[in-house]
Amino acid sequence: MGVHVLSDATWVTALIVAGLFTCVLASVHHAELIAHRIGEPYGAFILAGAVTIIEVALIVTLMAAERLEASALARDAVFATVMIILNGIVGLCLMVGGSRHHEQHFELLGVSAALAALAAIVVLTLVLPNYTTTVAGPIYSPSQLGFVAVVSLLLYGTFLFVQAIRHRDHFLAPEQAKASEDEAQHAGPVASAAVLLASSVLLLASLVAVVLLAKAVSPAIESAVARAGAPRSVVGVIIAAIVLLPEGWAAVRAARANRLQTSLNLALGSALASIGLTIPAVAMVSLVTGMTLTLGIDAKSQVLLMLTLLVSTLSLGTGRTTVLQGAVHLVIFAVYLFTTVVP
Numbered sequence: 001m002g003v004h005v006l007s008d009a010t011w012v013t014a015l016i017v018a019g020l021f022t023c024v025l026a027s028v029h030h031a032e033l034i035a036h037r038i039g040e041p042y043g044a045f046i047l048a049g050a051v052t053i054i055e056v057a058l059i060v061t062l063m064a065a066e067r068l069e070a071s072a073l074a075r076d077a078v079f080a081t082v083m084i085i086l087n088g089i090v091g092l093c094l095m096v097g098g099s100r101h102h103e104q105h106f107e108l109l110g111v112s113a114a115l116a117a118l119a120a121i122v123v124l125t126l127v128l129p130n131y132t133t134t135v136a137g138p139i140y141s142p143s144q145l146g147f148v149a150v151v152s153l154l155l156y157g158t159f160l161f162v163q164a165i166r167h168r169d170h171f172l173a174p175e176q177a178k179a180s181e182d183e184a185q186h187a188g189p190v191a192s193a194a195v196l197l198a199s200s201v202l203l204l205a206s207l208v209a210v211v212l213l214a215k216a217v218s219p220a221i222e223s224a225v226a227r228a229g230a231p232r233s234v235v236g237v238i239i240a241a242i243v244l245l246p247e248g249w250a251a252v253r254a255a256r257a258n259r260l261q262t263s264l265n266l267a268l269g270s271a272l273a274s275i276g277l278t279i280p281a282v283a284m285v286s287l288v289t290g291m292t293l294t295l296g297i298d299a300k301s302q303v304l305l306m307l308t309l310l311v312s313t314l315s316l317g318t319g320r321t322t323v324l325q326g327a328v329h330l331v332i333f334a335v336y337l338f339t340t341v342v343p
Contacts, residue, residue, distance in 0.1 A: 138296025156276025
């Protein structure tokens with residue numbers, strides 16, 4: 001009987017995982033359709049923004065349901081997201097693109113602007129709380145938390161304004177700009193509007209399904225992690241990786257097609273959206289409910305974060321990349337994963 005129950009649970013988990021990957025592929029497909037219709041960089045940050053908004057809703061829901069154990073939930077989720085994107089996704093994109101095309105190019109001004117905004121928000125939200133003295137770290141006082149939340153939101157809003165309006169050309173490779181103009185000239189307005197509407201609805205539905213299925217499979221992940229004797233923080237890393245699958249898959253596909261600019265727009269935009277929207281949202285929940293919000297990461301995580309920001313600045317500081325930069329990012333990602341399991 002026990003074997004039969006175990007078999008049923010295994011089949012259910014397998015079906016959930018299969019549905020999860022199906023929804024990931026569907027979300028990437030519809031995001032690419034939207035990107036083709038509205039052009040870059042709008043398509044990139046639509047996918048990043050949609051995933052992040054749903055991720056924020058999931059985190060806030062879990063915080064409300066697990067008040068006693070949720071003080072560090074947002075911190076762990078945001079830190080895992082940043083490390084997965086900057087090292088795992090970016091590293092894989094540079095490795096795949098470099099292996100296939102040897103050397104790839106991107107617009108340096110846009111990537112540098114994104115890294116500058118990301119470094120500022122990450123340090124202010126995940127590192128500075130350890131060193132403030134109004135209250136003992138790793139938490140902010142209510143006034144400090146509110147101020148940092150507003151600053152994070154303003155920085156992210158300014159980045160969106162620069163990316164979408166003021167300096168849109170900084171986030172486009174020359175061939176992308178020409179392709180965007182050609183598509184705009186040949187696309188029929190009625191068909192474009194219909195496809196855009198349908199793809200937008202289906203993209204949102206696919207992303208909601210990704211998050212819900214990720215939440216459904218989390219008990220099985222927690223059980224597997226517990227049986228392996230790994231720290232509970234590993235669960236957060238796995239869930240973050242699952243939620244980031246649509247963006248990661250889309251970014252790797254773009255790099256393989258020699259569209260590294262699109263890959264970096266997706267990756268860096270996702271990291272900025274994750275921290276720039278999640279921290280203000282959970283800060284508001286904390287201030288309204290009185291729940292303690294732990295933001296400061298430990299010393300080991302600070303070292304890995306600073307190394308990640310330094311290497312990202314160097315590897316993406318020339319406008320050209322090869323497999324070497326990808327290998328460096330993937331090594332840091334492997335170290336992050338290993339030290340999460342074996343702290």
